[in-house]
Amino acid sequence: MxxxxxxxxxxxxxxxxxxxxxxxxxxxxxxxxxxxxxxxxxxxxxxxxxxxxxxxxxxMGDTIKVVAMYDEPFWRTDGLAGAAISRVGPLHEMHDLSGPDGLPAAIFGFARGGQPNGLDETDVRAQMARIFGPHAGVPQELQIQDWSRDQWTNPAASAEExxxxxxxxxxxxxxxxxxxxxxxxxxxxxxxxxxxxxxxxxxxxxxxxxxxxxxxxxxx
Ligand SMILES: Cc1cc2nc3c(=O)[nH]c(=O)nc-3n(C[C@H](O)[C@H](O)[C@H](O)COP(=O)(O)OP(=O)(O)OC[C@H]3O[C@@H](n4cnc5c(N)ncnc54)[C@H](O)[C@@H]3O)c2cc1C
Missing domain, CATH: 3.50.50.60 (FAD/NAD(P)-binding domain)
Structure with a gap:
């Protein structure tokens, strides 16, 4: 169609x-x-x-998904799992998303959607650096998908009723x-x-x- x-x-x-x-x-x-x-x-x-x-x-319709890509899974050599649960946020849950043998290297996380100003990328970078070290704060690529603002996923995104x-x-x-x-x-x-x-x-x-x-x- x-x-x-x-x-x-x-x-x-x-x-x-x-x-x-x-x-x-x-x-x-x-x-x-x-x-x-x-x-x-x-x-x-x-x-x-x-x-x-x-x-x-x-x-998960009210969720924001974040993927941070790196040149290598450096957290593994630092002895870290690449996973975290946070009550402070903005990401409340993070996991190692790397492919086989660690490539492509990535960590993904979820944040709660529906915030009036969306998710601040600077806050995400700062949180990643706090948890996984300074390298984590400067990913090669940071992808943010706010499902809570997608009208074809979350009815609250568009329907007034x-x-x-x-x-x-x-x-x-x-x-x-x-x-x-x-x-x-x-x-x-x-x-x-x-x-x-x-x-x-x-x-x-x-x-x-x-x-x-x-x-x-x-x-x-
Ligand atoms: C952030 C997030 C993380 C997730 N993580 C996981 C996971 O780790 N493991 C897991 O098993 N599942 C996960 N899911 C759930 C998984 O994506 C869904 O279970 C799956 O996609 C549902 O398939 P579906 O065919 O029912 O519908 P969908 O994949 O939702 O497809 C519905 C389609 O209909 C379209 N659509 C909406 N309205 C209209 C319209 N009026 N006309 C035409 N098309 C329309 C939408 O654009 C969409 O493409 C996650 C979902 C989200 C949002």
Whole structure:
């Protein structure tokens, strides 16, 4: 499609800004809360399903991920694991992300998103230097991805009607996602819909397998 889906109608018509399709099945493979806030969904879907979708958290959707690249994994020769947990921040968790034999050399970390001014790169460099030594404060490359500001990941990033609440992880794998809707032709299939490993890649695979089984079992 190459464009965001903006509407799915009761007869399963799918629209983007420039195109429309009339498929036999529609698979919603985006986080349910993102689907509800970015797509006009069929009116005939149960209202309690919409409420469940809105309350289903997006796993790590409020997170900032940081990757610091170095010429070599110097922390290993310094006898350090390249991992840390911090209550001070800005990164609260860090791990050695290096490839086999230490190359490419990298440490990654997570910071909490949703801060009004985002993440200050200087604070990240200072924290890395404090924990892993001065070399860590001057990475060859520092990549910062703020998922909390990505509207296709975090509904709070764009949708005014979305009021974030404390994440309710009991919504993961909710029973309403397990059966297709609209005569078996509309499927909820993101990782958040999986009863096991919801939020992880494994959950996405499980949801995909359930969807394939449902489509295969649906009469023409
Ligand atoms: C910071 C971070 C770290 C993570 N770390 C791990 C990890 O270590 N291990 C692990 O197993 N999992 C991890 N995850 C989770 C993992 O990324 C997800 O489980 C997986 O990507 C979910 O796959 P999915 O197919 O359900 O959906 P996604 O991969 O989220 O794909 C949904 C897609 O739908 C698109 N989209 C949204 N709205 C629309 C629309 N209206 N129209 C068209 N497209 C739309 C989005 O842009 C996105 O490309 C992490 C996630 C984040 C954010």
């Amino acid at each position: 190459g464009q965001p889906v903006v509407e799915i109608s009761d007869d399963l018509g799918v629209k983007t800004a420039d195109g429309s399709w009339q498929p036999r099945h529609v698979v919603i493979a985006v986080p349910p809360a993102v689907a509800v806030t970015t797509i006009r969904l069929p009116h005939s879907l149960p209202t309690n399903l919409m409420a469940v979708a809105l309350r289903t958290p997006v796993w 979305y009021v974030p609440t404390a994440p309710d992880y009991s919504m993961f794998g909710h029973a309403m996602y397990q059966q297709p809707h609209l005569s078996g032709r509309l499927h909820w299939s993101s990782t958040e819909t999986a009863p096991l490993y919801a939020g992880h890649i494994e959950g996405a695979l499980e949801a995909a397998e359930r969807t394939v089984r449902a489509i295969s079992a649906c009469p023409e």
